[in-house]
Amino acid sequence: MTRIMQAVTGLTAIHAVAASPTFEQDGLCFAAGSDGLRVSTDGGSTWRDAYATFGLREPLTTTALALSPAFAQDRAQRANSDRTIFAGAVGGVLRSHDDGKTWRIAGLPTPPPFVTALAVSPHYLEDGLVFAGTMEDGVLRSWDRGDSWAAWNFGLLDLNVYALALSPDFAHDDTLYVGVESGVFRSSNGGRAWRETAFPMECAPVLSLAISSNFAANGVIFAGTEASGLWISADRGVTWRTVSGWETSGPINALFLAPTCAQQPSILAVTNVALCLSHDGGASWQVQRSAELTGVTCAAAPAGVQPGAQVLLGTGDGRVLVCSL
DSSP: OOOOEEEEOSOSSEEEEEEOTTHHHHOOEEEEETTEEEEESSTTSSOEETTGGGOOSSOOOEEEEEEOTTHHHHHHHSTTSOBOEEEEEBTEEEEESBTTSSOEEEEOSSSOOEEEEEEEOTTHHHHOOEEEEEESSOEEEESSTTSOOEEOOTTOOOOBEEEEEEOTTHHHHOOEEEEETTEEEEESSTTSSOEEOOOOGGGOOEEEEEEOTTHHHHOOEEEEESSSOEEEESSTTSSOEEOTTOOOOSOEEEEEEOSSOOSSOOEEEEESSEEEEESSTTSSOEEEEOGGGTTEEEEEOTTOSSTTOEEEEEETTSEEEEEEO
């Protein structure tokens, strides 16, 4: 991995980062934190308040970010009219169609939930589905591109959600997963009902999830935990085992898989102090540690896991780090 570039966002702490799939060309990225949301159009060198048009009297704590899966396509085909990004805040989800210049906010069911994760359907342009994970209020679902939201928690016995992941073939299998305080739950009907998987409760909480792009064929899903390492299921979550090559301690705050995920995929796992990269499904790892990586809380890999791709890391002291794989 190459030298790490550091940028100060003006936030006291960063809870989520996101970047355009064409980040290396357009430099567009976002950083969310207790002090609001910042946006950069020069790769993180400078930042501005993304909520400036609201005229807020107090900062709006922002805790989760997600981009439309067709974000890059939107610019190419829709003359920049539908560059959709969602931001989760306390009690609401905001949506922007213009790179974060202007926003609309949708209130969530009362009492106001604390949004911890957002996931957009891989077929968002067709189905308009967006999911929000919350702390203590489970999963919320929007069927109209973020205008309206309702709780979808039947069978979800643990309502403390840390991570959301949708099957790449969601349009056909309706499958999604949540990482929660006690393990991993699965829904095979678009979130209408949930079942607990066999993830060992003593190894939870699960902070991050990543699903194989070839999930329909191989059923592979990875789960990153707070203190029990990295886990894999090769049967859609029916059974789980530890990834044998994983030897790094600490919370796994983010997971990314190579876009073309074979039986032994390339995996990027981000802990609070290290970047861990495997090209053989987790059998062996390249681990980068440095003083700059201390306190990493979140990550974004806009171009996926491939040689030379840039990764953005948010930290607990308000920095955004940009490095190349």
